[in-house]
Amino acid sequence: MPHFTHHYEENYLKALYKLSNKELEKVNNIALAKHMELNPATVLEMVRKMVEKGLVQLLPDKSIQLTEKGKKNAILIIRKHRLWEVFLVDKLNYKWNEVHELAEQLEHIESNNLIDRLEKFLGYPVCDPHGDPIPDKNGKIKSNISVPLSSVLQGKSYIITNFGDTKDSFLEYLEKNNLKPGSKIKLIEQNEYDKSTTISINKKTINVSEKVAQNLLVRPI
Secondary structure (H helix, E strand, O other): OHHHHHHHHHHHHHHHHHHHHOOOOOOEHHHHHHHHOOOHHHHHHHHHHHHHOOOEEEOOOOEEEEOHHHHHHHHHHHHHHHHHHHHHHHOOOOOOOOOHHHHHHHOOOOOHHHHHHHHHHOOOOOEOOOOOEOOOOOOOOOOOOOEEHHHOOOOOEEEEEEEOOOOHHHHHHHHHOOOOOOOEEEEEEEOOOOOOEEEEEOOEEEEEOHHHHHHEEEEEO
C-alpha cells in the first residue's frame, strides 16, 4: 500500500506543478480535484498528508502551494515522464500520441541513476515528442514562450510548440488533424458565438473548439 500511496503523491505533485504554471489566480482544493478528476474530500485528505511531509503548504486564502521540496520532487517526476516518452517514440517506435499513458506508469520508477543513464542513451534530448522541455538533472527547465491559440491575433501565422493537455484522446484528435509540434498554421478567424477558431494548415481549413484552442500552444513565426 505505501508503494501505491507514493505513486498517488507523485501524481498530486505533478498536477499542482502544472496547474501553478498555468497562472491561475489560485490553486485550491476544488481546482485540483477537477484537474485530477477526483472527489474533493479525497483530494483534501491527500493534501493534508502532503502538508505534514513538507511538500505543500495551505495558504490563508485556502489555496495550495508547492514548497521548494515539493517543487523539486514534481520537476523530477516530469523529467522522468518526458524522457520515457522520448524513449518510447525514438527507440520502440510508438507514435507520439500513444505514449502518455505508458509514461505515466514508467515515471514512478525511483532510480535517478537509471534516468540519468536513459538521458545519456537518448543523446540528451531537450524536448519530449509533444514539444515540452525536459528538465535537466539539476531541475532546470528551458523557458517556454508559447501561448494558447485562443489568445493570439487572427490573420497571423504561428508554429505549434506544445500542448496544454497531453491525454491520449486529445493527442489522437491532433494526430488525425496533423496538428503536431513544428506544424505551421494560420489563424483565419475567431468565432464570437461559440469561441471556436478557424485555422489553415497545409492549405486545409480546420475549425477547432474553444477547448482545443486553449490547449494548442503556439509561437509567432
